[in-house]
Amino acid sequence: MRSCHMEEMSEQYIVLFPFQLLILSMDHMKKMFIYQGLLPLAGMSVRDVPSDTGCMFEVTGPMIESRIISCLSPAEFHIWVLSIQRHIKMANAHCPAHPSNIIPFLVPCDEQWKKQKLMKHLVYTTILKWEGKPIQHLGRIHYLAMVQVAYASMGDFEERLLVLFPEDLVFLSVDRERTGIVYKGKLPLAGIQAKEKSAVLGRLEFEITGSLMEPILVACSTAEDYEKCLFYLQKPEQNLDTVTVQPPPMVPKKSLHR
Structure with a gap:
């Protein structure tokens, strides 16, 4: 095959x-x-x-x-x-029902029931260009949010699905037609830090940094997403001393098109 x-x-x-x-x-x-x-x-x-x-x-x-x-x-x-x-x-x-019909109803996932449904959908659907360990083996999804991300070397924000697992942070994107989900990268939680950038209304941003990667700026659309993402991302701080023995992160991919 x-x-x-x-x-x-x-x-x-x-x-x-x-x-x-x-x-x-x-x-x-x-x-x-x-x-x-x-x-x-x-x-x-x-x-x-x-x-x-x-x-x-x-x-x-x-x-x-x-x-x-x-x-x-x-x-x-x-x-x-x-x-x-x-x-x-x-x-x-x-x-x-066409398998792809569910995504337009769930994205953007701006309500709790949509988040829950999308979490279950990700485990059973096919994620294009997926790499590494199967998503079913990453553990239970702790949180999911639709965010905007920007890289230090690129000023433009791009829409991403940010999915938090017990040990990994996974980045996904949804195509323009809302028919498919594409893998964009994965970061080990033990090797990254999340720092608050701004909690002013309308600018709910934090920065993800780590070794062997350039900083990623993440902008959330709701206060709940901002607080939950920071809560889960800041918990692994006690493991930062071991970051040197972590394998290189699979850095989320940059692209000009979603």
């Missing part, structure tokens, strides 16, 4: 459930499976991919990255294509 941004195939195992396609890899040294993703079948499409073996097909959908799957034999190829197509029809019948 390979995703749209990869050139080489990698060995994966796929498990077909009624409404999802589970992707696993194998750690041959430890003899254990490793979770690689869970793709929703509702809204998914399947097409043959021309190849010398004739055993390749592509799965794609509104909330997932395109993936090319190469089967070991023509027999397996036909079984998988037919099975996935049949389960897609079942999933569409049971989930008539």
Whole structure:
């Protein structure tokens, strides 16, 4: 299997459930499976991919990255294509609402019920360009807020979803059409500090600093978001002495477009 941004195939195992396609890899040294993703079948499409073996097909959908799957034999190829197509029809019948329709209702997440719903949605949806440990393994989400961020070297603010986990701060963005969520970076809480910049009404800003990263200015839209973000981000201060042994942070990516 390979995703749209990869050139080489990698060995994966796929498990077909009624409404999802589970992707696993194998750690041959430890003899254990490793979770690689869970793709929703509702809204998914399947097409043959021309190849010398004739055993390749592509799965794609509104909330997932395109993936090319190469089967070991023509027999397996036909079984998988037919099975996935049949389960897609079942999933569409049971989930008539388009998977992407939920995001416009939840973003901006300016009410508590929206935050709670979006927290649950993030755990089960596909986040484009996700890197590292699966989001399900980061622990329980402590808080979520829609904020504006700016880097020290760039004056313009960009909209971001700021998601606080027990040990990590994750940055996500939502595309212009409000149909997909994209991974933008992750910072270990033990390696960063949050400093108040301004608590004046209309300027609820704080700054995130840390080693091996440039300062990030965060502007909140509500006093609650400002206070909760600072509360969770300032708690790890007792761990700052160990910052030198932390791995380099996956610094949130800069972009000219959301």
